[in-house]
Amino acid sequence: MEFLVASAIGVLTAGGIYLVMRLRTFPVILGISLLTYAVNVFLFASGRLVIGSGPILNRYEELTYADPLPQALVLTAIVISFGMTAVVVMIALGAYLGSSDDSVDDAQETPK
Amino acid sequence: MSLFLIVAVPFLGALLPGLMNSAGRKACAGVTFTVTLIAFVGLLSQLPAVLAGEVVQARVEWLPALGLNMNLHLDGLAFFFAGLILGIGLLIIAYARSYLARDDNMGEFFTYLLLFQGAMVGIVLSDNILLLLIFWEMTSLASFLLIGYWKHVEEGRQGARMALTVTGMGGLALIGGLLILGQIAGSYDLSVILENRDAIQASPLYVPALLLILLGCFTKSAQFPFHFWLPRAMAAPTPVSAYLHSATMVKAGIFMLARLWPVLSGTPEWFVIVTGAGLVTMVIGALIAIFKHDLKALLAYSTVSHLGLITMLLGTGTPFGAMAAMFHILNHATFKAALFMSAGIIDHEAHTRDIRRLGGLRVLMPITFVIATIAALSMAGIPFLNGFLSKEQMLEEANRTVLFGSPWLVPVLATIGSLFSAAYCFRFIGHTFFGPVRDDYPSKPHDPGAGLWLPPAILVVLVVVIGVAPFLAEPFVKLVTADVLGIAGEVPKAYFKIWHGLVPALYMSIIAVVGGFLLYLVFPPLLRAWDATPRPDAKPIFDAIIASVVAAARGLIAPTHDGAFTRYAGILVIAVLGAAYYGFVSGTVGEATRDMQPVTLIALGGWAMVVAATLALVFLHRHRLLALVLIGIVGLMVSVGFVFFSAPDLALTQFTVEVVTIILLLLALNFLPKVTPTESAPLRRVRDGGIAVVGGVAAMALSYHYLLRDPLAASISAFHVANSYKGGGGTNMVNVILVDFRGFDTYGEIIVLGIAALLIYALTETLLAGPVRRRLLNREPDQALAGDMHPMMMVVLTRVIMPVILMVGFYIFLRGHNDPGGGFIAGLIVSIAVVMQYMASGFGWASARLRYPYHGIIGAGVLIAGLTGIGSWFVGKPFLTSDFTYVRIPPFQEFELATAALFDVGVFLAVVGAVMLSLESFSRLARRQDMVDSDHPMDINPSRDDQPVEVN
Numbered sequence A: 001m002e003f004l005v006a007s008a009i010g011v012l013t014a015g016g017i018y019l020v021m022r023l024r025t026f027p028v029i030l031g032i033s034l035l036t037y038a039v040n041v042f043l044f045a046s047g048r049l050v051i052g053s054g055p056i057l058n059r060y061e062e063l064t065y066a067d068p069l070p071q072a073l074v075l076t077a078i079v080i081s082f083g084m085t086a087v088v089v090m091i092a093l094g095a096y097l098g099s100s101d102d103s104v105d106d107a108q109e110t111p112k
Numbered sequence B: 001m002s003l004f005l006i007v008a009v010p011f012l013g014a015l016l017p018g019l020m021n022s023a024g025r026k027a028c029a030g031v032t033f034t035v036t037l038i039a040f041v042g043l044l045s046q047l048p049a050v051l052a053g054e055v056v057q058a059r060v061e062w063l064p065a066l067g068l069n070m071n072l073h074l075d076g077l078a079f080f081f082a083g084l085i086l087g088i089g090l091l092i093i094a095y096a097r098s099y100l101a102r103d104d105n106m107g108e109f110f111t112y113l114l115l116f117q118g119a120m121v122g123i124v125l126s127d128n129i130l131l132l133l134i135f136w137e138m139t140s141l142a143s144f145l146l147i148g149y150w151k152h153v154e155e156g157r158q159g160a161r162m163a164l165t166v167t168g169m170g171g172l173a174l175i176g177g178l179l180i181l182g183q184i185a186g187s188y189d190l191s192v193i194l195e196n197r198d199a200i201q202a203s204p205l206y207v208p209a210l211l212l213i214l215l216g217c218f219t220k221s222a223q224f225p226f227h228f229w230l231p232r233a234m235a236a237p238t239p240v241s242a243y244l245h246s247a248t249m250v251k252a253g254i255f256m257l258a259r260l261w262p263v264l265s266g267t268p269e270w271f272v273i274v275t276g277a278g279l280v281t282m283v284i285g286a287l288i289a290i291f292k293h294d295l296k297a298l299l300a301y302s303t304v305s306h307l308g309l310i311t312m313l314l315g316t317g318t319p320f321g322a323m324a325a326m327f328h329i330l331n332h333a334t335f336k337a338a339l340f341m342s343a344g345i346i347d348h349e350a351h352t353r354d355i356r357r358l359g360g361l362r363v364l365m366p367i368t369f370v371i372a373t374i375a376a377l378s379m380a381g382i383p384f385l386n387g388f389l390s391k392e393q394m395l396e397e398a399n400r401t402v403l404f405g406s407p408w409l410v411p412v413l414a415t416i417g418s419l420f421s422a423a424y425c426f427r428f429i430g431h432t433f434f435g436p437v438r439d440d441y442p443s444k445p446h447d448p449g450a451g452l453w454l455p456p457a458i459l460v461v462l463v464v465v466i467g468v469a470p471f472l473a474e475p476f477v478k479l480v481t482a483d484v485l486g487i488a489g490e491v492p493k494a495y496f497k498i499w500h501g502l503v504p505a506l507y508m509s510i511i512a513v514v515g516g517f518l519l520y521l522v523f524p525p526l527l528r529a530w531d532a533t534p535r536p537d538a539k540p541i542f543d544a545i546i547a548s549v550v551a552a553a554r555g556l557i558a559p560t561h562d563g564a565f566t567r568y569a570g571i572l573v574i575a576v577l578g579a580a581y582y583g584f585v586s587g588t589v590g591e592a593t594r595d596m597q598p599v600t601l602i603a604l605g606g607w608a609m610v611v612a613a614t615l616a617l618v619f620l621h622r623h624r625l626l627a628l629v630l631i632g633i634v635g636l637m638v639s640v641g642f643v644f645f646s647a648p649d650l651a652l653t654q655f656t657v658e659v660v661t662i663i664l665l666l667l668a669l670n671f672l673p674k675v676t677p678t679e680s681a682p683l684r685r686v687r688d689g690g691i692a693v694v695g696g697v698a699a700m701a702l703s704y705h706y707l708l709r710d711p712l713a714a715s716i717s718a719f720h721v722a723n724s725y726k727g728g729g730g731t732n733m734v735n736v737i738l739v740d741f742r743g744f745d746t747y748g749e750i751i752v753l754g755i756a757a758l759l760i761y762a763l764t765e766t767l768l769a770g771p772v773r774r775r776l777l778n779r780e781p782d783q784a785l786a787g788d789m790h791p792m793m794m795v796v797l798t799r800v801i802m803p804v805i806l807m808v809g810f811y812i813f814l815r816g817h818n819d820p821g822g823g824f825i826a827g828l829i830v831s832i833a834v835v836m837q838y839m840a841s842g843f844g845w846a847s848a849r850l851r852y853p854y855h856g857i858i859g860a861g862v863l864i865a866g867l868t869g870i871g872s873w874f875v876g877k878p879f880l881t882s883d884f885t886y887v888r889i890p891p892f893q894e895f896e897l898a899t900a901a902l903f904d905v906g907v908f909l910a911v912v913g914a915v916m917l918s919l920e921s922f923s924r925l926a927r928r929q930d931m932v933d934s935d936h937p938m939d940i941n942p943s944r945d946d947q948p949v950e951v952n
Helices: A002-020 A025-045 A068-099 B003-013 B015-023 B025-044 B047-051 B076-099 B106-125 B129-147 B154-185 B197-202 B206-220 B229-235 B238-247 B250-259 B268-290 B295-315 B319-350 B366-380 B386-399 B409-433 B450-468 B474-488 B504-521 B523-532 B538-560 B565-586 B601-620 B624-644 B648-669 B682-707 B717-728 B733-741 B743-769 B772-777 B792-815 B823-841 B843-848 B854-874 B899-925
Strands: B056-063 B068-074 B884-887 B895-898
Touching (some): A002 A025, A002 B565, A002 B601, A002 B624, A002 B682, A025 A068, A025 B601, A025 B624, A068 B648, A068 B733, A068 B743, A068 B823, A068 B899, B003 B015, B003 B025, B003 B056, B003 B106, B015 B025, B015 B106, B025 B076, B025 B106, B047 B076, B068 B076, B068 B106, B068 B129, B076 B238, B076 B450, B106 B129, B106 B250, B129 B154, B129 B229, B129 B238, B154 B197, B154 B206, B154 B229, B154 B538, B197 B206, B206 B250, B206 B268, B229 B238, B229 B295, B238 B250, B238 B295, B238 B319, B268 B295, B268 B523, B295 B386, B295 B409, B319 B366, B319 B474, B366 B386, B366 B409, B366 B450, B386 B504, B504 B523, B538 B565, B565 B682, B624 B648, B648 B733, B648 B823, B648 B899, B717 B733, B733 B743, B733 B899, B743 B772, B792 B823, B823 B899, B843 B899, B895 B899
Antiparallel strands (some): B884 B895
């Protein structure tokens, strides 16, 4: 199971990096989203993988739980990443609407 | 008055001149004068204690963990300098009042001046070297502002920049040096450092520390080869030159040398460097000064020369040298400030400072003539004036100093320096005041009002009094010297007398004065010879160094930071990978401590979907709509993964965020091209793919590695598990952490989210206000639009389901503290309910029913969360301390009331507002000219008898 999660993180990261290095804004945004998934899962996994014992306290029994701390951190990270994506999309959109060009690199210096 | 107040008064007072600016120049100067006077009187109130040999102290802990504390002390040395700063400051302020022109912004000037004054007093009173460094940097900044005060003068701006570069660089070196010193002594308190002479001089770090500190002092005090900034700082208004660049700031370096004298002096390194630099500076400064035509430039180089003299005296490392240095600081401050003010008067009245255009002023400006002549003669070393006395002491000390094994070197150079010094003094007097009265002055000179001549006159009285009756100054100078010497020496017995008998110093003095006068007599041929000699000019050298530094920076930045985002991304990834690889090979890898969990079929299925969707996304990303579908699959599977691995809250959040993100991207895609063109060459794609694969493998290896190992140290999670219910009153630990344990984090995060939404709103406003607006309004959609913009089924369904979803949101919110849910998730759910109305019934219809603007909702959310936090102050608890209780209202079950729930309401509102404001902003871009806002939710409604709206 650990291998599956690790390899999923790896695939998401690789896809994210590749798309971030594309020349147009839209794939870059997609790439950032993939990287966001990868990072969130990575952080979440720092609590190690636990199946079937969510961090909801049982008042009557002593149990072990999944680590709640990474979950709390990742929860806000997910919401913040929405805000970040929205801002990046807005900037990309503004740039495109202003110039009819959605290249991410400065025009004069784009390698031919 | 408390030492804190003495330092604080100028800083606080710096607020006043700006405020008084409109009240007139007199009020502005008056308030500045009063502020300085208060500080000065406060200082004088400590005089009895200082005279009694006490060290007045004031200590407050500021950042004790860093060793940075507000520790002030006042001993003789500090009193001496603080007295110079505030006393001369008073005269300068009075002088500046008359000097500044009507157009000059007096409030600005006095604000800078008071800031400088406070910083300078701070330097001399600091007992903590970190505190001292802060004040030190502030003097550099204030000096920068004052030199460039006349912003229209290009020389002033350049001079200010040069001064800041040189002294700022020295300041950096000084920081390094003093930090080393503090490390050796084990404390950043000066009083402790000064008691560790042996430890410091024995330390292998002594030489580096010494070099760095000297670099700081030499740049500040304009010692060779850093002397060049001072003459160029003369573009400043004359009060600044007189105050900063002769009497106070340039003495800060010398103050440091004197302050650290007990621990640094006495070693061969100190002796050779400090004495050597001082001697060279003294001779070169004096030589250049002879041939300067600008009065202020002449005085500037003479200041350089005299600073060199003082430095040399401190360098010899003997108590007598230190005493002579202190005496000369006092004397130099008096006559040099008076000379600068006189030069300012001449400039003010004759409208030129060029000595070649002056002459004969003794008849036209008799008062100025007397003042300037006495001061200049004192500087030349004529008996019965104070300059003579300290120069005698200097020559006597030089006579005993053996440098590089030669007993002649120092005395000869010192005599030559004095000779040059006498020469430029005679030239200053002769060429300005003597000779025939001319008729071609740019303006008719005459003596100014008392406002200008009184301040230098007061100083000149001091020059004469000390010169005639040196025994008056003796006890005070000796007191100061005792504090300079500290544990490292005894105050010399020598008396301050005009007549010491026929000692060698007297002969040297006579040679200097007579030789100087002879040089003055043969000045014209000398000047021709001087002009014919090639000399290096500092400015082109300085500019060349700056230019080469800039070129080097460009050389580094241009290839790496050339506007190509893809390149930055590549560099970033490769750099991170490189650092990670280094960390991996240089560390140790422990054995796996956890067992792998068995793979289930469901997990395998989910994994396969994530991998397949990601790969498909990479290969098919050019089709943008398809790409959105694919990324939706990834997000969905990640949510499922969260559920699978016991994170229900995360799954709910991820799932709802996924929905709004896709809506957002769809809105954006409405405007963007639907296809990404193929641009990059196959080779480039292979290269990027290679980097991506390496990055992915690295991320995978890292994750796999730690998933199979337990943390080396116990994490803080156990605390949260143990206290979640006991302390926070909730069983959903994730929610309790969010709203309680880490409530401050969450508070920051909702603010960030709100700012992001406002940013989007602002960008939209800007776009819609600019040229983009017209294009948007007349935009031809690039794809066929749906025939029915507001399908009836969807409208009816969303409207029916709205209360249900709101109820779900409410439920999710309420259960949040004990079960999966909470403000974040509830906020997202409610947002989706509202977004559905926009989508189904149209923007116009939905916004017409919007009662509160989304900005307000964000604000209310942040406010509620903040006020909840502040509420805990009223019961004497820190910000955001939560409390809870259980209540039972029959017939309901017992339930919990917690302040955390109120905080969660704030989170909820902020999330709703932020999400809605972002999406609404995007939708507003889509409004077109031909779009009619329908009053009706549905375009076609059989129950309505008006005509259906024509849709294209």
